[in-house]
Amino acid sequence: MSDTDELLDAARAARLRAYAPYSKLRVGSAVRSASGQVYLGCNVENAAFPIGGCAEHHAIVAAVMAEGPQLRLTAVAVAALDDDDREVPIPPCGACRQFIYEFGPEAEVSFPVRSGEVLSLPITALLPHTFEFEPGG
Numbered sequence: 001m002s003d004t005d006e007l008l009d010a011a012r013a014a015r016l017r018a019y020a021p022y023s024k025l026r027v028g029s030a031v032r033s034a035s036g037q038v039y040l041g042c043n044v045e046n047a048a049f050p051i052g053g054c055a056e057h058h059a060i061v062a063a064v065m066a067e068g069p070q071l072r073l074t075a076v077a078v079a080a081l082d083d084d085d086r087e088v089p090i091p092p093c094g095a096c097r098q099f100i101y102e103f104g105p106e107a108e109v110s111f112p113v114r115s116g117e118v119l120s121l122p123i124t125a126l127l128p129h130t131f132e133f134e135p136g137g
């Protein structure tokens with residue numbers, strides 16, 4: 001199995017932990033760091049809708065918690081299931097693209113698309129002209 005397939009399978013496992021009673025879209029994410037470790041996240045919703053969070057965001061937070069602020073991401077995978085347990089296309093949302101770029105400016109991002117195939121793209125293809133901020137710079 002390729003590294004990408006492995007990461008996508010981990011994302012598919014993570015989505016089974018999702019707490020998504022409102023959207024019914026269960027999303028899982030797996031991120032690989034430069035150290036080779038894989039970290040998982042799922043979406044966690046809330047009755048106060050805006051305070052719920054995305055799977056990718058939570059996976060990256062878990063990775064930072066484990067490896068610290070020097071975290072470097074090499075790959076990210078996302079996968080989602082609808083209410084009928086069908087796999088649905090899940091290109092990462094804009095906020096998650098920005099969050100991925102922060103720790104993985106060269107990361108490869110993989111997710112299923114409508115055709116049923118998996119798309120793998122560099123984060124810079126998904127988010128060109130990324131916002132960057134250098135304190136004092």
Ligand code: THU
Nearest residue numbers: 023025027043054055092093096
């Ligand atoms: N969601 C993610 O987990 N990742 C994304 O990139 C897009 C959206 C979640 C948030 C919310 O719980 C549900 O999907 C519907 O928007």
